[in-house]
Amino acid sequence: MKNKSQKPERLLGTILLLLSFMTTNLFAQPVTPIKGESFLLNAVYYSNIDLLFVFNKEYQQALNSGLVFDIDLDFVIVNVRKRRFDREIGKLSQKYTLKYNAFTQRYTILNVNTGGVISHASLVSASQYLGDIRNLPTIDDSLINIEENYQVFLQVSTKAQGVPRWIRALRRNNLNFVTDWIQWPLFD
Amino acid sequence: MATIRLKKIPAKAIMLSLILLSALSLVALMVASDSPDAFNRLQTPLLLVNTVSFFVLFILVLVSGRKLVRDYKKSKLGAKLRLRMTLAFGGLAIVPAVVVFVFATNFMNKGIDVWFDAEVEQGLSNALTLGRTALEEKIQQGLFKTTNIALALTGTDQLDKRLNELRNDSLALELVVLNNELQVIGASTKRLGNLGSRLPSKVEMNQAITKQSWASLDSSVEGEYLIRVLVPILGFSSNETPLYLHSLFSVDPNLSRMADSVEETYARYGRLTFLKTPLQYSYIFTLALVVIVGFIARHLWINRICRATSQAH
Numbered sequence: 437m438k439n440k441s442q443k444p445e446r447l448l449g450t451i452l453l454l455l456s457f458m459t460t461n462l463f464a465q466p467v468t469p470i471k472g473e474s475f476l477l478n479a480v481y482y483s484n485i486d487l488l489f490v491f492n493k494e495y496q497q498a499l500n501s502g503l504v505f506d507i508d509l510d511f512v513i514v515n516v517r518k519r520r521f522d523r524e525i526g527k528l529s530q531k532y533t534l535k536y537n538a539f540t541q542r543y544t545i546l547n548v549n550t551g552g553v554i555s556h557a558s559l560v561s562a563s564q565y566l567g568d569i570r571n572l573p574t575i576d577d578s579l580i581n582i583e584e585n586y587q588v589f590l591q592v593s594t595k596a597q598g599v600p601r602w603i604r605a606l607r608r609n610n611l612n613f614v615t616d617w618i619q620w621p622l623f624d
Numbered sequence: 625m626a627t628i629r630l631k632k633i634p635a636k637a638i639m640l641s642l643i644l645l646s647a648l649s650l651v652a653l654m655v656a657s658d659s660p661d662a663f664n665r666l667q668t669p670l671l672l673v674n675t676v677s678f679f680v681l682f683i684l685v686l687v688s689g690r691k692l693v694r695d696y697k698k699s700k701l702g703a704k705l706r707l708r709m710t711l712a713f714g715g716l717a718i719v720p721a722v723v724v725f726v727f728a729t730n731f732m733n734k735g736i737d738v739w740f741d742a743e744v745e746q747g748l749s750n751a752l753t754l755g756r757t758a759l760e761e762k763i764q765q766g767l768f769k770t771t772n773i774a775l776a777l778t779g780t781d782q783l784d785k786r787l788n789e790l791r792n793d794s795l796a797l798e799l800v801v802l803n804n805e806l807q808v809i810g811a812s813t814k815r816l817g818n819l820g821s822r823l824p825s826k827v828e829m830n831q832a833i834t835k836q837s838w839a840s841l842d843s844s845v846e847g848e849y850l851i852r853v854l855v856p857i858l859g860f861s862s863n864e865t866p867l868y869l870h871s872l873f874s875v876d877p878n879l880s881r882m883a884d885s886v887e888e889t890y891a892r893y894g895r896l897t898f899l900k901t902p903l904q905y906s907y908i909f910t911l912a913l914v915v916i917v918g919f920i921a922r923h924l925w926i927n928r929i930c931r932a933t934s935q936a937h
Contacts (some may be wrong), residue, residue, distance in 0.1 A: 502891030
């Protein structure tokens with residue numbers, strides 16, 4: 437009898453433990469793509485992207501310890517076709533590195549594509565800067581046929597530089613994260 | 625008879641090649657441990673090789689153990705002696721293996737802990753504070769110069785020309801007059817192409833509004849340190865919109881180099897501290913694997929000797 441009454445409690449405990457593990461992982465994700473939109477200007481399609489960066493304590497600790505993070509935005513422009521396989525029109529990769537300078541006590545963001553550097557006094561303002569991408573040249577209009585349907589796909593990843601795979605495997609949070617793909621139409 | 629030979633030869637060959645591969649991987653690990661990059665690159669394949677060796681040899685030990693117990697149960701000739709000898713030699717082999725493992729782990733952890741001594745960390749932190757204090761004086765000088773330049777500006781007529789003159793006099797790298805919407809009204813820069821990348825943010829502008837000045841130390845990709853100052857221009861405005869002067873000063877290259885070196889060392893130390901625990905675990909794991917593979921290989925060898933001895937008896 438005693439064992440029988442303990443069974444549902446155990447089951448409930450296990451479910452709660454699993455749920456807490458799942459939600460911890462859900463909230464631990466450092467970046468969430470919110471939305472993207474594209475527009476045509478001077479024969480070039482540009483994109484505005486909103487990302488939500490939330491670096492938790494562990495990421496902050498890693499940054500303040502001198503770890504450098506690579507933040508990659510991978511874009512794929514796909515021609516979505518009916519009754520045929522979709523066709524990839526172009527790929528674009530926008531790369532940033534985020535590091536903390538203990539001397540200046542500022543978070544520095546390097547745009548690897550342009551070489552531009554900007555620094556922020558707090559991680560929150562650095563996160564806001566990273567999450568607000570405006571007027572990013574995405575694809576040339578000459579590659580697009582206005583009669584067809586095109587979708588822009590985006591995946592964002594964060595990766596700690598110089599941490600070997602075997603060390604990452606030993607950590608609970610391995611500091612590398614890849615989001616799901618989000619998509620939006622290139623034009624309406 | 626032929627089938628038995630065919631089965632035995634691959635097993636022996638696999639066993640010997642795995643032991644040889646494990647031994648070679650350990651030598652490689654020892655050589656690679658001198659260079660962290662090489663160590664990082666080799667660690668994963670070496671651990672994989674050793675893990676595979678461990679599992680294969682472990683299965684071989686289990687098979688041979690099962691055979692030994694079966695022989696003993698069937699009271700086969702020499703099985704009792706073989707079992708006794710295997711247990712005795714196995715027992716003798718396990719003690720030194722455990723002793724080596726415990727002592728090696730202990731020494732290794734203590735060795736790593738010595739590197740992460742609290743005094744070293746405090747010393748590095750002090751060096752950082754000392755450097756920052758030295759540069760604080762330069763920041764104050766930059767703030768003083770910028771305030772004087774802002775006072776010397778009297779109107780927007782020929783603003784760029786006036787900024788150019790004032791920049792040359794003050795040895796600033798860049799002078800930019802902005803409105804509170806961060807629009808550039810006038811600018812003078814020593815370095816072409818750099819204007820715009822170093823403009824202040826809204827947050828910094830708000831600090832300059834509330835505190836009447838904002839100053840900060842900043843770094844470039846090349847490791848060069850810069851002093852950035854933002855002050856309100858009190859003498860005039862543009863269409864009644866308040867204006868602000870943003871200036872950029874370079875830090876003495878020698879001082880910049882030393883500051884960069886201190887920062888780099890501090891960051892490297894921080895990175896190692898952050899990775900200390902997984903580093904220790906990985907060393908323990910590697911060592912444990914090495915000891916276990918060695919023990920199992922020795923056990924198989926002992927088993928073989930015991931079989932040969934009991935057959936001779």
